[in-house]
Amino acid sequence: MNTGEQLFLVLLGVVALERLFELVVSKRNASKILSQGGQEWGAGHYPVMVFLHTMIFPAAWAEVHFLDRAFQPNVAWAMTGMVGATMLLRYWAIHSLGVHWNTRVIVLPDADLVRRGPYRWVRHPNYLAVIIELAAIPLFHGAWLTAVSFGLANLVLLRHRIQVEEKAMASLCNGAANLAEKPRFLPVGK
Numbered sequence: 001m002n003t004g005e006q007l008f009l010v011l012l013g014v015v016a017l018e019r020l021f022e023l024v025v026s027k028r029n030a031s032k033i034l035s036q037g038g039q040e041w042g043a044g045h046y047p048v049m050v051f052l053h054t055m056i057f058p059a060a061w062a063e064v065h066f067l068d069r070a071f072q073p074n075v076a077w078a079m080t081g082m083v084g085a086t087m088l089l090r091y092w093a094i095h096s097l098g099v100h101w102n103t104r105v106i107v108l109p110d111a112d113l114v115r116r117g118p119y120r121w122v123r124h125p126n127y128l129a130v131i132i133e134l135a136a137i138p139l140f141h142g143a144w145l146t147a148v149s150f151g152l153a154n155l156v157l158l159r160h161r162i163q164v165e166e167k168a169m170a171s172l173c174n175g176a177a178n179l180a181e182k183p184r185f186l187p188v189g190k
C-alpha cells in the first residue's frame with residue numbers, strides 16, 4: 001500500500017468516525033422528539049440511505065486499490081478542503097436545528113420551522129453538504145467511478161427524501177406554508 005492509499009484510508013476513517021458520532025447525536029435527538037409526539041415519515045427509504053452512505057467507503061477504497069487510481073496531491077488537498085467545508089456546513093445546520101436534527105424524517109407537530117443559521121437562505125443545507133462530500137471523498141484519490149455512481153444514486157434518493165421531508169414539514173410545522181419561498185440548496189433563484 002502506497003502513501004496515497006494510506007492517506008486515503010485515514011480520510012475514510014476520519015469521516016467514518018464523524019458519521020458514527022452523528023448517529024449517536026441523531027439517535028438521541030430522534031428519541032427526544034419522538035417522546036414529545038414527533039411523527040416519522042418515509043421510514044422505508046432510510047435503510048437504503050444508510051446502505052448508500054456506508055458502502056461509499058469500501059467502494060471508494062476498492063476502486064483506488066484494485067483499479068490502481070493515481071494519487072494526485074493537489075487534488076487530494078483540494079478534496080480535503082471540500083470535505084472540511086462540507087463538515088462545517090453540516091455542523092452549522094445540525095447546530096441550527098438543535099434537537100430537531102436527526103438522520104430520519106421525524107417532525108414534531110406544531111413546531112416552528114427553523115429559520116436560523118443556513119436555513120435563513122436555503123431549505124436543505126445539510127443535503128448540499130452531503131452531495132458535495134459524496135463527490136469529494138472518492139475524488140481525494142481519483143475514484144471517479146465511485147464519485148459518479150454514488151453521487152447519482154444519492155441524487156435519486158435525495159429527490160425522494162426531500163419530497164417526503166417537505167410534505168411532512170408542510171403538514172405539521174408552523175410557517176411551512178412559506179417553505180417554497182427559499183431555494184432548496186443554493187441561496188440564488190428557486
